[in-house]
Amino acid sequence: MNAMNKTKVPIPMFLLIGIIAISFSSIFVRWSDAPASVIAMYRLLMTNVLMLPFLWNYRHEIARIRLKDWLRTAISGIALGLHFLFWMDSLRFTTVASSTAILTLEPICVLLGAFLLYGQRTSRAALIAMCVAIVGAVCIGWGDFQFSGNALKGDLLSLIGTLAVALHMLLGKGLREHMSAFVYSFFVFLFAGMVLAITNLFTGVSFFAYAPKEWGVFLLLAIVPTVFGHYVFNWLLKYMNAxxxxxxxxxxxxxxxLLAYFILGETITTVQLLAGCLLLVGVGMFLRSNEKQ
Structure with a gap:
């Protein structure tokens, strides 16, 4: 954690930027009528295009990457691609609140994986804080959970996407110990985009027959939740536990x-607002306990 102290950057500010950025993802996906696999593919590949002009500056680091790390980066990218594919598709069948609430299982998967892979232990106070936060998050989407029909299908898709992003996060923690955020993110996004492109090719989905509005949504997804969201979180893996x-x-x-309430007109109840406060308290307690340094 010494590197964190040397950077002299306000970590909480970057956390807030990342959270706000990824919160827009659901909204942008709802604005698009394109298949989820196409949305995810262009979201990632457009991000690569935005990053491409800076890639030459990292040529020496790229030349030193070992085969083992290339394989781990590829698996991390594939997992991220599957996360986007399943989670974005879930929004076609269930509400934003329900789909994103299921994502709260991610830290449980990551915590277990971090213990098994890296021997990372967590204090009892941190575990209690995690439970508080997860209860709050689940309560936000509880009223929208349905255990039949399309809503159940959407919830299951979100669950699969959650498991995939947990794997991506665990691999990223190990790789970021000796790989820059830019190089790691660029190739993870590239591998993820390629997986989705192959999926679209074999399923016969059109690559180009989309209205200008759709291309605008693809670009928004690349800039806001990917660059300011996932890239920021990849950067933070160097200074924080996964x-x-x-x-x-x-x-x-x-x-x-909250964004769905103001932009999409979805309902939000007093219980959900109170649950949101409980969630924030839990997250704050966890970070304070788990990131003491």
Missing amino acids: SSVSMTVLGEPLGAS
């Missing part, structure tokens, strides 16, 4: 639900 970064993502259900 479980802590995952916990901050729990702010997305609250942010997305």
Whole structure:
């Protein structure tokens, strides 16, 4: 954690920027009528295009990447691509609140994986704080959970996407120990985009037959939740535990639900607002306990 102290940057500010940015993801996806696999593909590949002019500056680092790390980066990218594919598709069948609330299972998966892979232990206070935050997040989407029909399908898709992003986060923690955020993010996004492109090719989905509005949505997804969201979280993996970064993502259900209320006209209840406050308290307690340094 010494590197964190040397950077002299306000980590909480970057956490807040990342949470707000990823909260817009659900809104942008709802604005698009394109298939989820196409939305996810262009979101990632457009991000690569935005990053491409700066790639030459990292040529020496890229030349030193070992085969083992290339394989781990590829798997991380594939997992991220599957996360986007399943989670975005879930929004076609269930509400924003329900879909994003299921994402609260991510820190549990990451915490378990971090213990098994890296021997990372968590204090009892942090575990209690995690439970508080997860209860709050689940309560935000509880009224929208349905256990049959399309809503159930959407919830299951969101669950699969959650498991995939947990794997991506765990691999990223190890790779970021000796790989810059830019290089890691560029190739993870590239591998994820390629997986989605292959999926679209084999399913016969059109690559180009979309209205100008759709291309605008693709670009918004690339800039806001990907660059200012996922890239920022990849950067933070160098200075924070993977479980802590995952916990901050729990702010997305609250942010997305508030944005859906103001922009999409979805309802939000007093219980959901109170649950949001409980979520924030839990996240704050967890970070304070888990990131003491």
